[in-house]
Amino acid sequence: MKSYIQDIERALYDVRDEDKSVYKSDAGLTEEIIRDISTRKKDPSWMLDFRLKSLEVYKKISLPTWGPDISELNMNEIVTYVKPNAKQVNDWSQVPDEIKNTFDRLGIPAAEKKSLAGVGAQYDSEVVYHSIQKRLTDLGVVYTDMETALVEHEDIVREYFMTLVPPKDHKFAALHGAVWSGGSFVYVPAGVDVKIPLQSYFRLNAAGAGQFEHTLIIVEPGAKLHFIEGCSAPRYNVTNLHAGCVELFVKEGARLRYSTIENWSRNMMNLNTKRALVEKNALVEWVSGSFGSHVSMLYPCSVLHGEGARAEFTGVTFAGKGQNLDTGAIVVHAAPNTSANINTRTISKSGGSATYRSAVKVTKNAPFAKCSVNCESLMLDDQSRSDTLPVMDIEGDEADIGHEAKIGRISEEAVFYLMARGISESEARAMIVRGFVEPIAKELPLEYAVEMNNLINLELEGQL
Amino acid sequence: MLDIKNLHVKADNKEILRGVNLNVGKGEIHVILGPNGSGKSTLMNVILGHPKYEITGGEIFFEGEDLTALKTFERARRGIFLSFQNPEEIPGITVENMLRTAKQAVTGTKIKILQFHKELLALMKELQISPEYASRYMNVGFSGGEKKRNEILQLLVLNPKLALLDETDSGLDVDAVEIVSQGVAKFHNENNSCIIITHNAQILKHLPVNRAHIFLNGQIVKSGGAELVSEVSERGYAPFEVES
Numbered sequence: 001m002k003s004y005i006q007d008i009e010r011a012l013y014d015v016r017d018e019d020k021s022v023y024k025s026d027a028g029l030t031e032e033i034i035r036d037i038s039t040r041k042k043d044p045s046w047m048l049d050f051r052l053k054s055l056e057v058y059k060k061i062s063l064p065t066w067g068p069d070i071s072e073l074n075m076n077e078i079v080t081y082v083k084p085n086a087k088q089v090n091d092w093s094q095v096p097d098e099i100k101n102t103f104d105r106l107g108i109p110a111a112e113k114k115s116l117a118g119v120g121a122q123y124d125s126e127v128v129y130h131s132i133q134k135r136l137t138d139l140g141v142v143y144t145d146m147e148t149a150l151v152e153h154e155d156i157v158r159e160y161f162m163t164l165v166p167p168k169d170h171k172f173a174a175l176h177g178a179v180w181s182g183g184s185f186v187y188v189p190a191g192v193d194v195k196i197p198l199q200s201y202f203r204l205n206a207a208g209a210g211q212f213e214h215t216l217i218i219v220e221p222g223a224k225l226h227f228i229e230g231c232s233a234p235r236y237n238v239t240n241l242h243a244g245c246v247e248l249f250v251k252e253g254a255r256l257r258y259s260t261i262e263n264w265s266r267n268m269m270n271l272n273t274k275r276a277l278v279e280k281n282a283l284v285e286w287v288s289g290s291f292g293s294h295v296s297m298l299y300p301c302s303v304l305h306g307e308g309a310r311a312e313f314t315g316v317t318f319a320g321k322g323q324n325l326d327t328g329a330i331v332v333h334a335a336p337n338t339s340a341n342i343n344t345r346t347i348s349k350s351g352g353s354a355t356y357r358s359a360v361k362v363t364k365n366a367p368f369a370k371c372s373v374n375c376e377s378l379m380l381d382d383q384s385r386s387d388t389l390p391v392m393d394i395e396g397d398e399a400d401i402g403h404e405a406k407i408g409r410i411s412e413e414a415v416f417y418l419m420a421r422g423i424s425e426s427e428a429r430a431m432i433v434r435g436f437v438e439p440i441a442k443e444l445p446l447e448y449a450v451e452m453n454n455l456i457n458l459e460l461e462g463q464l
Numbered sequence: 465m466l467d468i469k470n471l472h473v474k475a476d477n478k479e480i481l482r483g484v485n486l487n488v489g490k491g492e493i494h495v496i497l498g499p500n501g502s503g504k505s506t507l508m509n510v511i512l513g514h515p516k517y518e519i520t521g522g523e524i525f526f527e528g529e530d531l532t533a534l535k536t537f538e539r540a541r542r543g544i545f546l547s548f549q550n551p552e553e554i555p556g557i558t559v560e561n562m563l564r565t566a567k568q569a570v571t572g573t574k575i576k577i578l579q580f581h582k583e584l585l586a587l588m589k590e591l592q593i594s595p596e597y598a599s600r601y602m603n604v605g606f607s608g609g610e611k612k613r614n615e616i617l618q619l620l621v622l623n624p625k626l627a628l629l630d631e632t633d634s635g636l637d638v639d640a641v642e643i644v645s646q647g648v649a650k651f652h653n654e655n656n657s658c659i660i661i662t663h664n665a666q667i668l669k670h671l672p673v674n675r676a677h678i679f680l681n682g683q684i685v686k687s688g689g690a691e692l693v694s695e696v697s698e699r700g701y702a703p704f705e706v707e708s
């Protein structure tokens with residue numbers, strides 16, 4: 001008899017559609033390709049310049065020398081731009097059937113009816129659906145795809161775009177600056193409370209392609225927003241690349257909750273950059289679930305820029321067979337009395353590798369900074385790996401920094417305790433794993449929490 | 465109900481139980497008295513099939529069925545319950561959730577959430593456990609006494625045929641022992657049985673003890689009536705060591 005936690009049920013995500021894109025860029029990265037993408041996207045000229053400069057930066061920077069091995073990624077093989085055969089609409093009935101079916105399977109239109117104030121859906125490189133409740137547009141809230149924003153709100157985009165994550169930041173930020181396409185733009189005017197969440201869903205269908213969506217969110221003083229991002233892709237035998245970029249500007253006294261569930265297929269290199277600039281007395285809350293991809297490097301960063309700014313990071317990572325998920329969080333305390341909480345759980349099984357990596361920096365401008373880090377890892381078998389690599393760099397005075405890390409296995413005594421109450425061994429183990437991620441699960445949007453519980457499914461073989 | 469014959473048990477290649485014989489009939493309450501380290505908890509764990517212990521000889525029957533081939537949860541579903549000497553903390557699983565899952569497992573029927581909630585709160589009240597503990601994680605951050613009362617709560621919810629109470633009264637103040645004792649009295653009737661490991665007569669106050677056993681060095685060295693309990697509290701175990 002043997003009990004095990006099943007791999008994440010991927011069948012739902014793995015249904016791939018026939019590639020019916022109307023245009024694909026050549027594989028690889030050259031000035032010609034960038035110019036071509038820019039022309040097709042009808043960029044303003046400053047954006048073309050931005051792309052070309054980013055390309056120059058990209059050529060100069062080398063790959064990171066730390067973290068998981070990404071040498072199998074061959075940029076000469078990645079198709080950076082795939083235009084789906086669909087125009088962007090705001091009515092699901094006008095979305096081409098195959099594409100709509102995909103989003104139906106993922107439950108997006110149903111969720112929109114039930115619990116969302118706005119939805120964006122991106123398929124390969126372009127957004128195919130976007131909608132927002134009229135109530136919100138009347139209040140001045142903007143929720144649209146980046147391309148539309150570039151036309152209708154060019155000044156705002158130009159003021160903020162890649163100022164928080166500049167192309168020179170690292171190789172994939174530079175790549176993003178050169179080839180970005182799609183993504184979401186949200187603008188919440190001062191004092192507006194967007195009570196119901198907005199959700200963007202990113203789906204990469206084409207094989208051997210990259211997805212480089214850009215998300216730019218500006219929450220003006222005193223405003224409130226919950227933004228949900230979901231990602232998935234079917235599985236191919238060639239490597240796909242996701243190098244998105246998320247920039248969040250949370251102004252004085254504003255609150256932004258940013259929830260992500262990432263369930264990319266197991267051929268995906270997920271090298272995503274997310275950063276928030278948090279002003280005086282503002283709050284950013286990250287809720288992050290990483291389940292998919294072959295390799296992930298993802299460390300959402302909160303820059304606590306104004307006095308009393310706060311960040312909360314809640315993350316769960318589940319690495320199964322063949323996965324190397326390197327995730328964590330970064331906090332920069334750059335003003336007095338700033339505070340942050342980092343709370344993560346990682347699970348590894350069947351030879352998967354999960355690394356928790358964090359960096360907390362307290363600058364000398366940040367007296368009385370408070371930061372507490374709690375990361376716990378659970379290895380479900382002997383083949384799996386788990387590491388925690390927290391880095392602290394404290395310059396500010398009177399900093400109050402706490403760190404707690406635990407790496408462990410399922411307690412056999414706890415399994416015995418539950419079995420002594422009549423609960424089967426497999427159910428006991430599942431309960432313990434679910435209990436382990438419970439503090440995180442309760443922060444996830446409901447449908448994703450249910451999904452995560454389903455993921456932690458247990459099966460008992462040879463039970464009497 | 466429970467019949468243990470010449471039970472020998474090893475752990476880590478060390479012999480802990482050396483020929484235990486014990487027969488507990490339906491409706492009976494037995495008390496086991498013995499010094500620390502004599503193997504009492506081991507005996508309880510072995511009755512439930514703890515994987516760390518190896519049975520090197522002897523037999524355990526429960527209602528005529530050989531237990532040794534059954535898994536721990538199967539034994540629990542047959543109606544055996546252990547109140548642990550050191551209850552486990554299980555983060556992320558609430559008392560109510562765990563108990564509902566357990567109740568469903570031992571009864572084999574689906575339990576209605578609302579009705580269960582009501583029954584649970586009523587029992588908690590009797591045991592003077594405040595209601596918010598229903599939604600706390602199992603034993604996490606509970607005091608020693610709270611953990612023990614939580615074990616008795618589980619006993620009352622699951623209503624087994626045989627209750628094994630391993631020092632449920634140890635470390636409790638006088639009032640808490642009284643609550644536990646009344647809890648066990650509420651549970652007990654002519655159709656179920658108890659084995660109570662204790663160092664202290666107080667827990668037995670409300671209970672009609674049928675037999676008491678002196679446990680030394682992995683064996684029962686003397687059995688008798690309830691009077692053994694006071695003998696031990698007066699004179700300790702030394703006289704029995706000589707006898708053995």
Ligand SMILES: Nc1ncnc2c1ncn2[C@@H]1O[C@H](COP(=O)(O)OP(=O)(O)O)[C@@H](O)[C@H]1O
Nearest residue numbers: 475476480499500501502503504505506507516
């Ligand atoms: N799993 C185990 N592995 C090794 N030794 C054990 C184990 N369990 C108990 N023992 C030893 O067996 C002896 C009896 O322990 P225990 O049954 O807990 O005694 P009691 O409950 O009577 O105090 C002790 O010496 C203890 O250290």
Ligand SMILES: [Mg+2]
Nearest residue numbers: 504505506549
């Ligand atoms: Mg003991």
